[in-house]
Amino acid sequence: MSRKAYLFVEAEPFQSASGAINAWVEEELRALGHELERHNHYRPNAGDTGIPLANARRLLTLRSRPPADLAVFCDLGLGIHPPSRELARRTFVFFHGLHGQPTLWLGNPLIDLYGTLSPYLHDTLSSLLMTPDWRQRRCLDPRGAQVVGSLVPTLPCLEAAEGDARLPGGELPESVQEALDRGEVLGHAIQPTKANWLAVCSILLHLRALTREHGHPPVRLVVAAQDFALIQHALRYGYPFPVPALAAALQSAEAGLEDLLLPVPHLKQPALFRLFREARFGLAYNASPEPFGMYVLESVLNGCPIYTNGAGNNRHALPPGHGIIVRESGEMAAGAPNAYATVAARILQDLLAPGPVREECQRGAALIRRTFTREAFSASLRACVDRLESDTTTPHWSFDELVVRLSPLVRRLDEASGAFSSDYVNARLSPEERDLMNELLGRPAGQLGHGETDLARMEGLFDKGVLSLAPPAGAEPPRPTWGAWSWYPPGSAFLEPSLLKDTVTR
Known part of the structure; x- marks a missing residue:
């Protein structure tokens, strides 16, 4: 019998990477027999930005219908309609990231299951839901990790070598081939709005000096045109972010921005993959x-190997020795002038002797082809739907059984100085905070927060994203698709500080 389902997603099918994942979700739900109605865009039209007339009509139309069996939202799709039992009997929210409509999903009891696109996001979301209230002896969402499921995304290029033709974009501009013809060595960083440009330009300036010293051909980085324009604007006007250090470094190197960066428009997948191969x-x-x-x-x-600070799942996307090189240090987090020289030195080393890193990418490519398949995505989504229909969301543990772990957000923690880098903030713990952290790690919540501990300082360690709660060992909820990420460690949430090195190299 056909089941009625709504799909609320911001990105339209195959209009972006998120749109591709949304389309695959839609295809799988239809294959499972759902009569599906899809809604796109938080703002249905330009006029709705100022006066939400179209949204009012859409809400009225949806609320005049009987409840569906299932409502599926992406994180941004929650802006289209809030979860409600009047809308659907069951609600599933999957996350492209955690930036969309947080007050609609954080601790919302009307959401029956959350779906995440990586183990890192799984542990991060779980830790958010298990944010502790020590006075009331409860979490933000008492169900915690029990209502977090895992999806295994696929890649368009695994179904077609040149990617999905429906994803938009242009051709590789002639300027790229002209640079190659001149003998320039090209790198790439064309994810718009994501880069830390002060870090990136610092790496490039150090690389520029090293290549000149070694008589190596010049190196430029291919970037998104909108990012290039943004940095130009910042250099000229000091807005939207101040760049005096970058301006001074460029002047000292007698270089212009165009000596470091080569802008390109948004590329379609065949052009993007050609760039990666070049x-x-x-x-x-x-x-x-x-x-x-x-x-x-x-x-x-x-x-093409990737050098990264490991922000988010970039440090977990592949195991060490598979083409992703993670390098981050306390000096980088502190903004030391020469902190990124080691990254430039490693890149030059691999440019001069590319054999080892080429072999790493070959191992990585083989693992990607085995792991991120459409079959794995299908199986993981169906497992989430099965969990929704089985209605087994009762926690298997109490608040007092939860255990204090290092947060999955933490990338680097120097125990001696207390300096840490995380996906939330870079900061330094006081000596008192360091002592308290070591006292708390590994202990069940039932032993804590009864007055013998500095409660405000303890809460501060959770609010800074240094500590989090996790299910007790052996009592974690089932993760039916976990084998797809067999290299993923139990997570930063399960590492002691002594295991986190000041500089991580993969």
């Missing part, structure tokens, strides 16, 4: 955490 490296020194990392995987799949 480029010798990619940079993913991102300012915001990556929820999955399709871009870095596509680069490795096409034989």
